[in-house]
Amino acid sequence: MGDPDPTGRFGDFGGRFVPESLVPACAELEVAFREAWADETFRARYRDLLSRYAGRPTPLTPCPRLSEMLGVELWLKREDLTHTGSHKINNVIGQALLAERMGKRRLVAETGAGQHGVATATAAARFGMECLVFMGKLDMARQELNVFRMRLLGAEVVPVTSGSATLKDAVNEAMRHWVATVADTHYCLGSVMGPHPYPWMVREFQRVVGDEAAAQCREELGRDPDVVIACVGGGSNAAGTFAGFVDGPARLVGVEPAGGAAIGRGLPGVVHGMRSKILQDEEGQVLEATSISAGLDYPGVGPEHAHLAAIGRADYVAVTDDEVVAAVRLLARTEGILAALEPAHALAWLARAAGQEVPRGATVVLTLSGRGDKDVAQLMERGE
Amino acid sequence: MSTAGVAVGESRRLEPALRRQRALGRKLLVPYVTGGMLTDWTTVLAALATAGADAIEVGIPFSDPIMDGPVIQEASDRALAAGTTPQLVLAALRHAGGEIGVPLAVMTYYNLVDRAGLDRFAADLAASGVGGAILPDLPLDESAPWRRAAAAAGVDQVLLAAPTTGEERLAAICSAASGFLYAVGLMGVTGERADLATSSLDVATRASRYTDLPVLVGVGISTPDQARRVCAVADGVVVGSALVRRLLEGGGPEAAAALVSEFREALDAG
Ligand SMILES: Cc1ncc(COP(=O)(O)O)c(C=O)c1O
Numbered sequence: 001m002g003d004p005d006p007t008g009r010f011g012d013f014g015g016r017f018v019p020e021s022l023v024p025a026c027a028e029l030e031v032a033f034r035e036a037w038a039d040e041t042f043r044a045r046y047r048d049l050l051s052r053y054a055g056r057p058t059p060l061t062p063c064p065r066l067s068e069m070l071g072v073e074l075w076l077k078r079e080d081l082t083h084t085g086s087h088k089i090n091n092v093i094g095q096a097l098l099a100e101r102m103g104k105r106r107l108v109a110e111t112g113a114g115q116h117g118v119a120t121a122t123a124a125a126r127f128g129m130e131c132l133v134f135m136g137k138l139d140m141a142r143q144e145l146n147v148f149r150m151r152l153l154g155a156e157v158v159p160v161t162s163g164s165a166t167l168k169d170a171v172n173e174a175m176r177h178w179v180a181t182v183a184d185t186h187y188c189l190g191s192v193m194g195p196h197p198y199p200w201m202v203r204e205f206q207r208v209v210g211d212e213a214a215a216q217c218r219e220e221l222g223r224d225p226d227v228v229i230a231c232v233g234g235g236s237n238a239a240g241t242f243a244g245f246v247d248g249p250a251r252l253v254g255v256e257p258a259g260g261a262a263i264g265r266g267l268p269g270v271v272h273g274m275r276s277k278i279l280q281d282e283e284g285q286v287l288e289a290t291s292i293s294a295g296l297d298y299p300g301v302g303p304e305h306a307h308l309a310a311i312g313r314a315d316y317v318a319v320t321d322d323e324v325v326a327a328v329r330l331l332a333r334t335e336g337i338l339a340a341l342e343p344a345h346a347l348a349w350l351a352r353a354a355g356q357e358v359p360r361g362a363t364v365v366l367t368l369s370g371r372g373d374k375d376v377a378q379l380m381e382r383g384e
Numbered sequence: 385m386s387t388a389g390v391a392v393g394e395s396r397r398l399e400p401a402l403r404r405q406r407a408l409g410r411k412l413l414v415p416y417v418t419g420g421m422l423t424d425w426t427t428v429l430a431a432l433a434t435a436g437a438d439a440i441e442v443g444i445p446f447s448d449p450i451m452d453g454p455v456i457q458e459a460s461d462r463a464l465a466a467g468t469t470p471q472l473v474l475a476a477l478r479h480a481g482g483e484i485g486v487p488l489a490v491m492t493y494y495n496l497v498d499r500a501g502l503d504r505f506a507a508d509l510a511a512s513g514v515g516g517a518i519l520p521d522l523p524l525d526e527s528a529p530w531r532r533a534a535a536a537a538g539v540d541q542v543l544l545a546a547p548t549t550g551e552e553r554l555a556a557i558c559s560a561a562s563g564f565l566y567a568v569g570l571m572g573v574t575g576e577r578a579d580l581a582t583s584s585l586d587v588a589t590r591a592s593r594y595t596d597l598p599v600l601v602g603v604g605i606s607t608p609d610q611a612r613r614v615c616a617v618a619d620g621v622v623v624g625s626a627l628v629r630r631l632l633e634g635g636g637p638e639a640a641a642a643l644v645s646e647f648r649e650a651l652d653a654g
Binding site for chain 2: 007017019021023162172268269278282284
């Protein structure tokens with residue numbers, strides 16, 4: 001996956017649709033990231049933190065029992081085993097290093113499931129920065145445990161009550177806050193979305209997932225897998241995963257929740273600083289997504305995914321909440337791994353497609369973007 | 385369009401009207417009201433014109449107004465909950481037609497324009513008697529397609545400048561804008577502030593060096609005295625949250641008009 005054009009576009013999607021007050025900050029961030037990413041010292045610090053602090057590389061785990069049941073050869077890329085329990089830490093360590101390099105002393109973030117908020121709170125503590133996290137009130141109730149974790153880590157968590165009180169509104173609130181604090185604050189956006197350079201920068205900070213997995217595949221299999229699957233909320237774990245395989249022959253599949261399928265059911269539009277596919281009504285009002293998973297409950301999607309879909313390089317599919325819950329149970333009971341609800345979307349699609357769209361015997365790499373501990377209370381409430 | 389449409393076409397233009405008023409030595413007052421926030425919102429517009437507004441900014445409510453603080457968010461939410469759509473706002477303006485008596489500009493977010501189609505939206509504005517558009521999430525770099533569509537329909541394209549806008553960029557914004565130059569007075573979203581931000585004086589002063597368009601300061605102009613003080617360097621002000629709050633609190637057209645009169649008097653007294 002290449003760099004965006006100078007206006008921050010991947011094909012027709014991307015750009016920088018932000019209030020004038022934020023344009024200089026985005027431009028400054030773009031320059032800072034470009035310089036840092038070309039600086040071997042910066043990269044070495046990033047790599048060192050990923051390995052000695054965050055626990056990378058993560059394993060590529062074979063799944064003998066589930067593979068046999070599904071009739072495919074399944075390997076899981078284990079982002080659930082990183083420090084803080086999801087891929088979000090990869091991006092946050094990169095952005096915190098960059099914020100430090102830019103002389104910022106505060107991090108502000110939005111969060112849905114709370115995983116990005118926890119990761120940001122963690123990095124802020126590690127770098128000695130202040131941290132403010134906006135979280136929809138509804139999500140705070142769904143992910144109480146993560147709210148407590150963020151507060152333990154010293155972050156301030158601000159409930160967002162506007163709109164649907166979920167991730168979309170937390171992004172709005174974080175952007176409003178950033179407009180007023182841009183002088184000393186870095187907006188640590190949690191996915192491959194928002195205005196340029198975020199979709200590109202976050203993908204670069206997440207490509208470690210795909211690069212590692214691709215190298216592990218070559219070692220274990222001597223070749224690329226046939227199919228690569230990841231869940232898609234904003235799309236960061238999928239973008240990072242796809243980055244390692246896009247130049248090869250593997251089929252790339254992004255899995256969206258049925259109630260938040262921005263690529264499947266969205267229309268092109270502009271929200272949160274980017275042109276992308278967005279769930280919206282015919283007038284252009286953004287619709288609320290509805291998903292069991294707070295981390296995927298988002299009506300938009302990163303612009304590079306909209307582009308990959310448009311050019312046909314990746315396929316985007318959707319699964320229902322019930323399929324997702326069944327997939328959590330399936331992986332837990334066959335492999336002893338408790339997946340978060342988000343990557344359980346990817347598993348759910350594989351469970352449905354194995355032996356059909358995914359032929360028998362196919363080799364599959366699936367990114368297990370996070371661990372399920374945060375979701376246990378929610379599953380208990382559902383009576384699972 | 386009938387001949388009445390042509391007559392509306394003549395009087396709806398924003399920039400000539402603002403320039404005329406400024407040439408009379410008058411400071412420009414542009415109050416903001418969210419379309420659809422009250423059932424009788426177009427009556428409010430007429431009252432504001434009578435009370436001394438030089439033009440009126442009409443918000444078309446959007447689900448995700450990232451440049452707006454709590455007061456205007458609340459007005460947008462109420463309007464949307466009441467079923468307000470862009471087409472309903474424009475239809476109401478078309479019906480109110482000649483009764484308002486001053487030029488109108490709409491303020492909205494780019495997705496509504498994009499969804500309608502740029503040419504169609506621009507034509508709808510013109511046909512509804514609207515003279516200009518303010519799109520706070522459409523910065524200069526992304527604005528060329530909209531500016532072309534708006535210009536073709538005879539709709540002015542107000543652009544925003546911020547305290548953080550550098551000199552070269554400010555010059556480019558000033559030369560691409562029409563109608564007026566919207567100088568964002570402070571780093572933040574719309575909402576009332578106790579004090580006048582010094583950044584508002586700075587941004588207006590800097591902008592005036594690059595353009596002879598009317599330079600209006602908006603965001604954080606909450607009291608007549610703040611308006612008077614910023615107009616030492618600016619050509620006028622946009623007053624939003626202070627007015628919208630009164631309307632949300634139940635003050636009808638009279639209360640809104642009374643507030644605009646206070647601003648008018650302060651500006652006229654200089
Ligand atoms: C474990 C996990 N996976 C996936 C996501 C969705 O984000 P993205 O699509 O950016 O990977 C989240 C978001 O909170 C998450 O916590």
